[in-house]
Amino acid sequence: MKMLFYPGCSMQRTARPYLDSLMAIRETIGLELEEVADWNCCGATEYMSVHRVPALALVGRNLAIASRQAEGTDTLTAGCSACYLNLAKTDQQMREDPRLAAKVNDALHAGGLSYAAGSLKVRHLLDVVCNDVGYEAVQAKVVRPLHGLRLAPYYGCQVVRPDPDSRWDDREHPTAMDRLLRALGADVVDYPLKTQCCGGHMTVIGPDVAYGLIRRLVHGAATAGADAIVTLCPMCQLNLDAYQIEMNKHYGTSYAIPVLYFTQLMGLAFGKAPAELGIGKEFVPAAPALSRISDRPPAAEAAKKKRRPRAADGLPMPRMG
């Protein structure tokens, strides 16, 4: 399926493995990505709060050139959470407030551009992979299942909140990536911190605060028994990976949980070489964790023998699902 692709600056620099792994798997899952020509910076996280209209106009330019370029598709996808959110938010705010849309378009007119709000569907890459490509299609392409690898799915905040177009099953506890990783054959651990904050730019502004947040996320994953954290956001990856070292220094700890992109794990399961997927460029090496991938599926736990409950069992847990 064809769609427009907005890479954003992170994917071209610090999150290069994200882009490389995406490029490596796109044909396998039948994604035809057409890069938006001459795109500009999305303004990242803060600019929206500083100068709203110029920030919207900045993003509006990307939407305008993308909609002009769109042919045979009305979907615009981005891998970076901030890029995705800025594009989606701008489209939504222009849709809901025609006066604001007119203002943004006034600015765009100066450059001979305009954008009709709602004409593009802005989607995060994970959303596209899970809902358009689909779990079955992904599973069908798996040649090297990730058996035995225990993964903590980490969504971060921006993709699931505020979720302007209601694309996720739950904004606090989404499960789309959980299902995707299971489709790759991996074990998914219960990771209740999946949408907690990674610290964002606090690593630069107030490192102590950021270390606390990073520690909690890494500690939580370690407690849950995860071999690796899987993310969908360049900022999350950077904070949890690069600053894990700093955080360890700060607390005198020695956590070593690698942080990978879901696209890298898809690539592995599709049988691509780690180097092609940018694996090896991370600060916390992934190799030890990846060496746990086994050829055989874990033996199904012996079916528990039914017996009459005893007082020592305690009270029954609520049934789930």
Added chain:
Amino acid sequence: MTDQPQQHQQEQGQEERIGVYVCHCGTNIAGVIDVGSVRDFAGEGLKGRGVVLSRDYTFMCSTTGQELIQKDIAEHGLTRVVVAACSPHLHEGTFRTACDRAGLNPYLCELASIREHVAWVHTDHDAATTKAKAIVSGAIERARHSVPLEAIHVPVDAATLVVGGGIAGLQAALEIADAGHEVYLVEREPSVGGHMAQFDKTFPTLDCAACILTPKMAAAGSHPHLHLHTWSEVEKVEGFVGNFTVTVRRKPRYVLEDVCTGCGICIEKCPVVVVDDAYEAGIGYRKAIYMPFPQAVPKLPVLDPDTCTYYLKGKGSCRACEKFCPTEPNSIDFNQTEQRINLRVGNIVLATGFDLFDARRIPQYGYGRLPNVFTNLELERMCNASGPTGGAITLRDGRTAPKSVGIIHCVGSRDRNYNNYCSAICCMQSLKLAHLVRERTGAEVHNFYIDLRTAFKDYDEFYQRVLDEGVHFVRGKVAEVSEVPRGPDEAEGKLYVQVEDTLIGMQRRIPVDMVVLSAGIEPRHDAKQVGQTFGIACSANGWFIEKHAKLDPISTMTEGVFLAGCAQGPKDIPASVSQGAAAAARVLMRIRQGELALEPVRASIDAERCSGCRICNALCPFNAISYDAAGGVSAINSALCQGCGTCVAACPAGAIAGSGFSNEQVLAQIEGLLLTNLEPAEALT
């Protein structure tokens, strides 16, 4: 009867004298619509259409407003009355009665809905005023073609159906039965009692729920006029007020009701133990054959074929219940099938109750994932001396008493992600549980609330008492309950309640051993289907809609169907009992009256015009239309006709007349609404 063009006919008929009354409804109407302009439009602009006077008044539905109409009918000889006010569903009866009192046939009174359909839904004053004028014009033209009608009288069957055997339904059923009338009480569960039977104590007086409920249940079980149909559901309701025919499906108990003595040996001998999701809220167990609780009424076990070995492993296996049953003949009947019975009743009370909000829907509170997160109902069962822990409050391990407990209010209520409404009972239920935890474990208790709503008698006093008992109150909405410490300074193995304490203006993380979610209450999951069965609607939130939110929270839009208890909206036990009693009073009034007056909206066929084409014959779902082969014409039985008008609209010869909504009335209303009754120069812009 005919759909000939209007203009011709009026000139032939006698000149009508129409009085128009425009209601301000305080500022409800007058705040948006220029009432004076509407009055003048009718009085001056439509003078040529028979309007002889046009007035506006603050509250037309008041006694003074009604007297105004009555006086005008007498003094001005009005032949038609048009009241521009609220929806006819609210005050049509009021104004018709006023006309009747003044000697004008009530069906010559016409309501124009300019409140619900104009003032309340539009903001542009000019557009609203224009629309109001059009609606008044339509009502005037329609009224010109109204004819005097007489109400249809039908007898009322004195038997009553009560659906739901919770406290509200029990109250209604007992009061009607005590008055000496037959009552059929249909309950879906194996026993009456409802949610109240699950509770330990009741707020604010802390009397034991069983102690005050059991006598009522027992009375219901032994009352000579009260006929229990438990483990049964209403499948179909036919007919109309005074004469309903109800089909009840009785599910198989696999126990012979008239033989079983309720001795309980079968239960004792049954080897299958399963989690009891119903009565014990999932923290206790029951057998495959079970009585929901010791005080169940009727005192009969019910066998669950989904867990019984006989059904799971094939015939011949187990049969312990049958082997040990001491009665003669044997009370166990594995071949029992469901049965359908028909009941004839005059009135119906719906007291179908509520479902507890499913706390799993808020994953950040961890219910179902974190063992020591409980619902209020689980804690309620734990507190109960006959519950799974024998009255001890423990963690999920069944042994350890908590040293600190967090109780979260408004779980699933007042939250736009789940339910916008206030569940009304959670504040008091949370206070009650806080008190019980303090009393029984001495644990530190934190209650996390948004607002504390302790209206009603003795409730706030109870709050003061709980405060005095040392319960901590934190005003803020809990963000999450997490088992993961934030930093090395936080201990492992605790539940952290993350909350913004809005009174001190900071984020707090309060470690506790146990979290109790005070879940709100929701409409029954199948309320919509049940509503369809009984012909009543649900509000956007899913509660059954009462006839009027303030003045008639008992009746519904369907005549003869009344509401009691939480089916109508969240309420506590005293309110449920009051509403049950009120519904009983309504039913008793109907029975006392003996007959009912129905709207005379009926179809009839003009035999002279009928060609006997038989197009209409298949259209009536009430079989009111028959064909007289000898005369070659069709005819309508007005006792069976329900007045929908489908045959009127279908008759190719225009030979079927529909009283109350005649072709003349509708066509004239269209002309009025489109203002073709005005000279072009006067047309509204």
Added chain:
Amino acid sequence: MKPKFAMYWAASCGGCEIAVLNIDAKILDLDANFDVAFWPAAMDAKYKDLDAMADGSILVTLFNGSIRTAENEHLAKTLRRKSKILVAFGSCANEGCIPGLANLSSRESMLETAYGGPSTENPAQLRPQPTSQVPEGALTLPPVQPVVRTLDQVVEVDYHMPGCPPESHQIAAVVDLLVQVVQGRAELPPKGSVIGAGESTVCDECPRERNVKHLTQLRRIQELGPLDTTLCLLEQGLMCTGPATRSGCDARCPRVGAPCIGCYGVAPEALDQGARMMTAIASAIDAKEPEAIDGILDGIPDPAGTFYKFSLAHSLLRGGRAAHRETETP
């Protein structure tokens, strides 16, 4: 002096004139009791002779045909002035009849259908012109008006006599009545009455057996096999408009196995014949799902032409938008 009688033929086929002559010897009663003042189809007459007559000097005029041209309108107004009793005679004058179906189209497309198109041999592509120069001088044609109107949409009408054409036995009865009125032996019916017709619908006079109707198919007659000779045609799947058509014709068509097409017009108690037939058919269809309903309705390939074959010009909408648009002032 005998009272004066007139008959005029506006936009119509001439069938009504034939129908009057078809009353056999009864025509002699007409002649015996009336002085035929103006009847272009039967005898020579000039407009100037008509113009010369005093207002109200004609006792009764049978006016057939709809108002299509300015000439039709002029004659309708003239005859109204000259006549004491003006009878809208036949379907065209009453309801527009087949000429009224032109109200589905614009004038331009109507002329294109008549003078162009593959079925017309018109190599020079001639079109009627308002004026044409010939050696003898200028010839003029009366302008065609945008919308076909019925007589009562142009002038006030005293009586309505429906039918395409009115049945001879009904005409004979009306002639009888007129003669009796002239001889002072009978009263005229109330003004505005429908005369020469029944008070119910065609089914009332139809001898076919009728049952509860659950229509599962509608077909044109050529699509059906041999018909049951005693069963209601609608029940056999034929689009018979008898249920919604005024009685008076003695159910001539359905009697012989041809479905009623509606020429006696709207039923006594109804306003719009097409609406009544549509509602009846749609009500009697045995289907609930939109697709199933559409499947049955597909059996009516030309609904407007079927339900309004005779009554379009006198229906609530009086025609289609294409015709009405031409009446709008730009």
Added chain:
Amino acid sequence: MANDFEPVIIGFTCNWCSYRAADVAGTTRLKYAPNVRLIRLMCSGRIDPTFVLKALADGADGVLITGCHPGDCHYLEQNYKALRRHRLLQRTLAQLGVEPERVHLTWASAAEGAIFAATIDRFVERVRALGPLRWPARPKPLPVAVAPELAEEALP
């Protein structure tokens, strides 16, 4: 033109569902376009194509027909008759040059005040986009050329 055009729409409602939905929209103070003027019938089965044609002929730019949801009819299944009449009428109207979108059938339960309000807003916008229908007014009562009483002298 399109901006100044305020469509006039006649809406038919049934007593049990859609009229009550309109009442609920009112009691909950939802706001919607003021262009629709409602007529209450007992049931959508009472809808007669005559009513729709009358409304269009008398100047309405659109007609909204509403009733209980299929399966929810207070009179069991009469709304299906409304559905069938609507579908046939649509076909005829199309031949007459009236856009079928001008006559819209929709279902609304008594609880669906918000849906009812939104439906009205959408329908008003749809009719606004179609522009005025402006069906020519019915002929005015005619001036009588002469009003001859049946004069005595005309008779022998």
